[in-house]
Amino acid sequence: MKEIRITKSEENQRLDKFLLKYMNKASKAFIYKMLRKKRIKYNGKKAEGNELLRAGDSLSLYLSEDTMCSFMEEKVVSQAERHFAIIYEDDDVLAVAKPAGLLTHPEKSEDKDTLIDQVLFYLFEKGQYAPSKESTFTPALCNRLDRNTSGIVLAGKTLKGVQSLNEAIRNKQMDKYYLTLVQGEVKQAGKISAFLSKEEGKNQVRISKEAGIDGKESITHYRPLAYCEGYTLLEIHLITGKTHQIRAHMQAMGHPVVGDRKYGDTGVNQEFRQNFGLSNQFLHGARLVFSNADGSLSYLKGKTLNAPLPKVFQQIVEDIFGESVALE
Structure with missing residues (x-):
């Protein structure tokens, strides 16, 4: 029998989710079978799996050493060169500026050196994440950006950080602004208020005024910061965060994003590639405001995080609009 004592850093998660992390190769069906058979007990009693763990709780696992070992795979941190800039960091939260061209998470097994890989290695080198000691927790990214979109990505360094950020995003306690x-x-x-649904067989979305079968409501506020020579620099306030929302909304307005290979104008994209070396859409997660943060993140209420424009975007803005454009 193995006894596990829940620590402060492990509390506030469901028992079943904790067990699936602890025995990271076990299936959910196996975990629930062991709970039903009382081979896993919670504070000495039969458990359902949905109990919320608290510091000091005990778990008793009546499983053989061989069984335990077969379901536990040691986590490793792969070395990854850092390509992100740090915008903000404290004990629980990390905010980084992701460059365009970098995947947030792996999409295929061969994808390496993604943003999450780089963040984990960064925390490992700092001594703030040790997989050998953290069998039930891995730092995680709490929002994501398309591969070819740059800007702010939030990460939870601790379980408390991950849970707090996810709750703040879910409860719309932060405002996201793009350029x-x-x-x-x-x-x-x-x-713009419309419904987005995925195009069958394509990595694109279609936009409509009616919800349809799988339509998801999407709302975007936009404000021009500068316009001339047939182009506009817009600040976008994202009210909802659906896949390709900004890009699809701009196309539907008749104002596609420059450099966008899915929803944009091929001729214009080619012109900007030749003149500026622009190889991706001009879309940047520039600002994040913790407008209504409360609970564990109340210390961040009112705080604004800024990610400067990438150099190629800055060059384009200065070339078209001059150096006097206020980016807020």
Whole structure:
């Protein structure tokens, strides 16, 4: 029999999720079978699996050493060269600026050196994450950006950090602002409200005024910061965060994002590639405001995080609009 004592850093998670992390190769069906058969007990009693763990709780695992070992795979941290900039960091939260071209998470088994790989190795080198000691927790990214979109990504360094950030995002306690360059001159601020649904067989979405079968409501506020020569620099306030939302909304307005290979204008994209070396959409997660943060993140309430424009974007803005554009 093995006894596990829950620590402060492990509390506030469901028993079943803890066990699936502890025995990271075990199936959910196996975990629940052991709970039903009382081979796993919670504070000496039969457990359902949905109990919320507290510091000091005990788990008794009546499993053989061989069985335990067969379901436990030691976590390793792969060496990964850091390509992100640090915007903000404390004991629980890390905010980074992701460059365009970098995957947030692996999409295929061969994908290496993704943003999460780099963040884990960064924390490992700092001594703030030791997989040999953290069998039930791995730091995690709490929001994501498309591969070819740059900007702010939040990570939880601790379980408390991950849970707090996820709750703040779910409860809309933070405001996200993007900068984008679009075709055409947009002279008034406005709002787009529509439904997005995935295109079958394509990594794209379609936009409609009706919900449809799988349509998801999407809301975008936009405000022009500068316009001339047939282009507009927009600040986007993302109210919902659906896949390709900004890019699809801009295309539907008749103002596609410059450099966007899925929803943009091929001729314009080619022109910006030749003139500026732009190889991805001009879309940047520039600002994040903890507007209504409470609970564990109340110390961040009112705080603003900023990610400077990438150099190629800055060069384009200065070339089209001059150096006097206020980016907020």
